[in-house]
Amino acid sequence: MPVVPAPARAGARMTVTYRFGTSLRRIDAEATLEVAAACLASHGVRRVVDVTPLDRVGLPVFVSIRPEGRTLAVHAGKGSTPGEARVSAVMEALEFAVAERPPSRETVSVTPREAREAHGLDFLSLCPRLGVGIPSDRPLDCLLGECLLGGGPRPLPVETVHLLEHGSGSGYFGSNTTGLASGNDVVEATLHAALEVLERDVKSFQCVRDETRLIVPESLPPPLLEVLGRIEAAGLRCALRHAPSASGVPWFQAVLWDPDDLDPSLVNGGYGCHPDATTAATRAVLEAVQSRLVVIHGGRDDLIDTHRRYASMSPTERVGHLQRVLRRALDVDGQVELESVPSLDTSGPLESVLDRVLDAVGCARLGPPVRVVLESIDPRLAFVRVAIPGAENFTNAERKVGRRLVERLRAAR
Structure with missing residues (x-):
């Protein structure tokens, strides 16, 4: 599928959005891979392998091997071209490596009551594990994230941002990677992260x-x-x-x-x-x-x-x-x-596309989205975690349930 550069609005930091068959990016996949490749060894990625020939379909799939990964050692990537599939596998491996590190910024202690009253954030909207109660006055270690629709910082429990050691954290939310994403800059990474959260939300209801x-x-x-x-x-x-x-x-x-x-x-x-x-x-x-x-x-x-x-x-x-x-x-x-099936407008730079996605989140009465920018391993790459309060994230393996899914379950009885 062709790569089509799209014009950006006047004043945008970067002037081209590359439109691949499966993604929107600041620069082409090969340029991203050149930057990311220099970070692989220092982040435990030992091999990047084309596994396409193992099947008879012939559509490109690559895997990155990270033998000492605490949460996952093999990361797969897909794409409409081999370059896009390779960079997808590489960037996922780096995302996990970055998220497995301890927080590089200071955590703050916040109770669910304080989060709700001082920040307007209900921790139950972050999908705790099914059957887990969160005492209103129990302090939780949190990282302050940026509210993407304005209104000041929002606390996110640290285990909803980082992939912690087994047994660490409060135990209320479990560990998953929904909303963990990377890109050539923070805006690109944020767009990818928000779309993943919305994808898992719909999937949860289909379960x-x-x-x-x-x-x-x-x-x-x-x-x-x-x-x-x-x-x-x-x-x-x-x-x-x-x-x-x-x-x-x-x-x-x-x-x-x-x-x-x-x-x-x-x-x-x-x-x-x-x-x-x-x-x-x-x-x-x-x-x-x-x-x-x-x-x-x-x-x-x-x-x-x-x-x-x-x-x-x-x-x-x-x-x-x-x-x-x-x-x-x-x-x-x-x-x-x-x-x-109606599409959103994807014209213009990534900032405009992200704004439209965030507007759609607001119209659905979800959010407001909160973003934590993770430690940078190269100034030309960005890693973020995005949470959208109210968005569901249920799987059969990890039974995390928010208020909307509880209401659907009750209605289905």
Whole structure:
């Protein structure tokens, strides 16, 4: 897919936004990789490997190997080109390495009551673990983040920002990487982080009640049809589905499987959330391809739990599970055309795109978003953690629940 430079507004710090098939960036992937490559050894990244040939699809996937990583040792990256996939894998590895470090700034002690009364932030809106109560007057170690819509600093519990040692932190929120992102500057990183938070929010609600609808394949644009054609030529099938998001930012799910090899580990999902609907859909499909290759590669630490879960099922249970997943993936009830999914305006510089995403967050009555800029390892790179209070972040593995999801669960009874 082509790289198209877009004009920036007058006065913007940088004058070009590169529009790749799956992302918006300040500079092209190769230029970012040149900067990031100098940081790999000092941050424990020992190898960057092209794993594309391990599968027959041929869509680019790379992995970065970080053997001493505390939370994850293998990081995958996807993209519409090998360069984009490589830089995606590299930057994720660096994100984890930076977030695993102790906070470089001083923490402050804040109780949930103080956060609510002095800062207007309800810690329960940050999705604590299911069944965990947070005493109103228990002090929590926090980092002060910047409210992206103005109004002064906001405290975030340190474990919602950094990836702490096991057993560290309050234990109320667990550890995850939602909203952890990098970029060529803070604005780019913030945009990527906010979109990831919104992606996980929609996905959380689909875990409770699947409201996705199949996208009519004939409605897809030629570049995405070409991607799906390569998948089908490899003997695989892919279903692309859409669900509306609270923010209005387009969101898609892709389900990828081999009809001749129904190993449940190789029925793979991918998700995409982006201001442009076609880009969001493309990201979902490429992530499903990445997920499949991650399983084939076999190096990811978290694959063990997946294999254990399926190994614990009887053959009948596995067949039933697969039938349910694929029946839902192929359900044509209420199918929609891609053109019916509205996009946000992505014209202009990244600052303008980010402003529109933040406006969408506000219209959904989420937030206000809070950003912590993490330690810089190079002035040409930026690492951030973005939290959007009210956005959900539920997975079956880590059962984190906020107020909106609780309300949905109660309504579903």
